[in-house]
Amino acid sequence: MTLGAIEAGGTKFVCAIGDETGQVTDRISIPTTTPAETMAAVETYFKAHPVAAIGIGSFGPIGVNPDDPKYGYITTTPKPGWGDFDFLGHLKQHVDVPLYWTTDVNEAAYGEAEMGIAKDVPNSIYVTIGTGVGAGVISHNQIFNGRTHTELGHMRLNRLPGDDFENNCPYHDICLEGMAAGPAIGKRTGKTGKDVASDDPVWETVADYIAQACVNLTVAFAPDKIILNGGVMKQTQLFPIIRQKFEAYLNHYETVPALDHYIVPAGLGDNSGVVGGLLLAKLALQEA
Amino acid sequence: MTLGAIEAGGTKFVCAIGDETGQVTDRISIPTTTPAETMAAVETYFKAHPVAAIGIGSFGPIGVNPDDPKYGYITTTPKPGWGDFDFLGHLKQHVDVPLYWTTDVNEAAYGEAEMGIAKDVPNSIYVTIGTGVGAGVISHNQIFNGRTHTELGHMRLNRLPGDDFENNCPYHDICLEGMAAGPAIGKRTGKTGKDVASDDPVWETVADYIAQACVNLTVAFAPDKIILNGGVMKQTQLFPIIRQKFEAYLNHYETVPALDHYIVPAGLGDNSGVVGGLLLAKLALQEA
Ligand SMILES: Nc1ncnc2c1ncn2[C@@H]1O[C@H](COP(=O)(O)OP(=O)(O)O)[C@@H](O)[C@H]1O
Numbered sequence: 001m002t003l004g005a006i007e008a009g010g011t012k013f014v015c016a017i018g019d020e021t022g023q024v025t026d027r028i029s030i031p032t033t034t035p036a037e038t039m040a041a042v043e044t045y046f047k048a049h050p051v052a053a054i055g056i057g058s059f060g061p062i063g064v065n066p067d068d069p070k071y072g073y074i075t076t077t078p079k080p081g082w083g084d085f086d087f088l089g090h091l092k093q094h095v096d097v098p099l100y101w102t103t104d105v106n107e108a109a110y111g112e113a114e115m116g117i118a119k120d121v122p123n124s125i126y127v128t129i130g131t132g133v134g135a136g137v138i139s140h141n142q143i144f145n146g147r148t149h150t151e152l153g154h155m156r157l158n159r160l161p162g163d164d165f166e167n168n169c170p171y172h173d174i175c176l177e178g179m180a181a182g183p184a185i186g187k188r189t190g191k192t193g194k195d196v197a198s199d200d201p202v203w204e205t206v207a208d209y210i211a212q213a214c215v216n217l218t219v220a221f222a223p224d225k226i227i228l229n230g231g232v233m234k235q236t237q238l239f240p241i242i243r244q245k246f247e248a249y250l251n252h253y254e255t256v257p258a259l260d261h262y263i264v265p266a267g268l269g270d271n272s273g274v275v276g277g278l279l280l281a282k283l284a285l286q287e288a
Numbered sequence: 289m290t291l292g293a294i295e296a297g298g299t300k301f302v303c304a305i306g307d308e309t310g311q312v313t314d315r316i317s318i319p320t321t322t323p324a325e326t327m328a329a330v331e332t333y334f335k336a337h338p339v340a341a342i343g344i345g346s347f348g349p350i351g352v353n354p355d356d357p358k359y360g361y362i363t364t365t366p367k368p369g370w371g372d373f374d375f376l377g378h379l380k381q382h383v384d385v386p387l388y389w390t391t392d393v394n395e396a397a398y399g400e401a402e403m404g405i406a407k408d409v410p411n412s413i414y415v416t417i418g419t420g421v422g423a424g425v426i427s428h429n430q431i432f433n434g435r436t437h438t439e440l441g442h443m444r445l446n447r448l449p450g451d452d453f454e455n456n457c458p459y460h461d462i463c464l465e466g467m468a469a470g471p472a473i474g475k476r477t478g479k480t481g482k483d484v485a486s487d488d489p490v491w492e493t494v495a496d497y498i499a500q501a502c503v504n505l506t507v508a509f510a511p512d513k514i515i516l517n518g519g520v521m522k523q524t525q526l527f528p529i530i531r532q533k534f535e536a537y538l539n540h541y542e543t544v545p546a547l548d549h550y551i552v553p554a555g556l557g558d559n560s561g562v563v564g565g566l567l568l569a570k571l572a573l574q575e576a
């Protein structure tokens with residue numbers, strides 16, 4: 001059975017086809033320009049590659065609650081043309097198969113939870129630290145949503161003594177994204193993340209905020225695993241520093257799994273999203 | 289049908305009977321001394337008042353995951369005699385009815401979610417700010433647990449500039465409980481909470497940390513309501529201050545319900561726990 005996946009990002013859309021085991025057999029990357037242009041390319045792809053269902057993970061914020069009049073929409077993004085865009089409604093007019101609709105991070109979280117590093121545990125959190133910070137929570141093998149999806153990139157943390165960096169978020173005086181995402185690292189160092197030396201002291205600072213975030217995720221969701229992915233986590237030297245700081249901050253208040261198995265990189269690398277999309281397509285089909 | 293409830297606190301146990309609509313018809317309060325003594329009194333109560341099932345909410349940390357060998361136990365409490373105590377196993381030997389086992393805050397959260405202020409919404413969080421801080425999360429009308437229960441009293445927040453109070457938690461340099469629970473207020477002011485004037489500047493500080501916590505709960509769980517209860521929240525002047533600070537911190541990053549209906553006192557007052565217990569007893573019966 002051929003299934004489809006869309007990973008709809010603010011820079012590019014990835015469309016892929018594959019099967020219900022998460023095997024990807026074809027994919028393309030489409031630049032995110034206007035909704036009309038980008039969606040036309042998506043529709044052309046799925047006309048050339050017929051599928052039984054499609055799993056979609058989109059940048060947001062989006063409407064994820066079926067009772068919400070904005071269900072299926074990208075809601076308040078500053079990205080020109082995409083605000084208040086009825087993504088799902090638009091796609092439905094052109095592609096007549098069951099669709100599963102969620103956030104890009106929930107899609108990737110689902111991929112990791114079903115086929116990736118968290119496949120043996122029921123509760124995991126997937127965090128991407130890139131241009132922004134987003135997280136998807138899997139609870140008892142299902143995507144967790146409340147009234148809407150989570151916005152964990154904007155959790156408040158304790159400003160490090162001596163760190164007077166102006167939080168790089170237009171909304172908040174302090175938040176994970178504003179202190180530790182790629183653009184914040186850019187402003188802190190005057191370089192893009194991948195050009196910063198792996199032993200630059202900025203990574204201590206970045207690791208600290210990520211470790212604090214891991215504490216808050218732990219006390220909030222008690223997951224079995226926290227998966228850290230995204231451009232910034234390509235700095236793999238961050239993992240041991242984050243684990244060490246996490247341990248110091250949690251300070252044995254509660255028992256957690258062994259840290260090497262608790263705070264971990266993604267198992268599927270850059271494929272978490274498309275694999276998640278295929279498996280969500282399978283869910284859409286079962287629910288249809 | 290007569291159902292039972294136990295609210296097992298570190299200071300006192302409340303045992304109650306009532307019906308499946310949450311109506312309480314009888315209750316007693318038992319001091320929490322040794323497990324042998326306290327549990328004997330509980331068993332005597334339920335022998336005198338036969339019930340079809342009992343819902344239990346206990347102080348903790350406790351084992352809530354049925355796969356955990358410590359399921360049904362109070363695990364690591366410093367309270368003499370109660371550490372590693374098999375509460376559920378002990379009770380089962382003396383009371384032969386279905387039992388529902390969860391934390392005290394989950395029990396109260398469930399009461400508020402089913403019959404209290406959150407009865408019309410599927411997603412709510414109940415936070416008690418008293419001797420400690422604990423929270424129970426209701427997601428889609430069910431108690432949320434991960435690998436274990438939440439420990440939201442220990443989330444990290446941003447230390448207020450100029451607030452050099454030494455965090456009143458033996459584990460953490462900063463956490464909600466250590467900065468804002470009753471004993472912290474005691475140390476900050478040299479008085480017990482109820483003797484601190486309602487316009488004392490300490491309430492600004494306390495409200496600030498609670499507001500920060502509400503931001504983190506919002507971005508993590510996207511609830512429909514956040515319920516604040518416990519001894520400290522008897523200072524009802526805190527509510528408008530918390531809402532105002534919450535609004536300033538969130539800074540319209542995302543849409544939330546009207547704040548008067550979002551950050552709210554409990555609807556059942558001191559009865560959240562026992563009502564929750566009765567309704568959990570009903571669940572235990574349905575699942576039996
Ligand atoms: N090797 C690297 N080391 C540190 N930062 C990196 C690295 N590669 C990319 N980044 C940063 O990550 C961000 C891009 O994140 P990424 O997850 O690739 O994409 P996006 O978040 O836009 O989907 C940029 O801010 C970039 O500077």
Ligand SMILES: Nc1ncnc2c1ncn2[C@@H]1O[C@H](COP(=O)(O)OP(=O)(O)O)[C@@H](O)[C@H]1O
Nearest residue numbers: 418419420470471480481482518519520522523
């Ligand atoms: N009216 C009040 N104003 C402020 N603080 C109070 C008030 N009443 C009780 N407290 C504080 O709340 C804590 C007790 O919390 P409570 O929720 O009643 O019990 P517990 O948390 O022990 O179950 C104590 O630290 C006490 O000082």
Ligand SMILES: [Zn+2]
Nearest residue numbers: 154169172175
């Ligand atoms: Zn922010």
Ligand SMILES: [Zn+2]
Nearest residue numbers: 442457460463
């Ligand atoms: Zn603490």
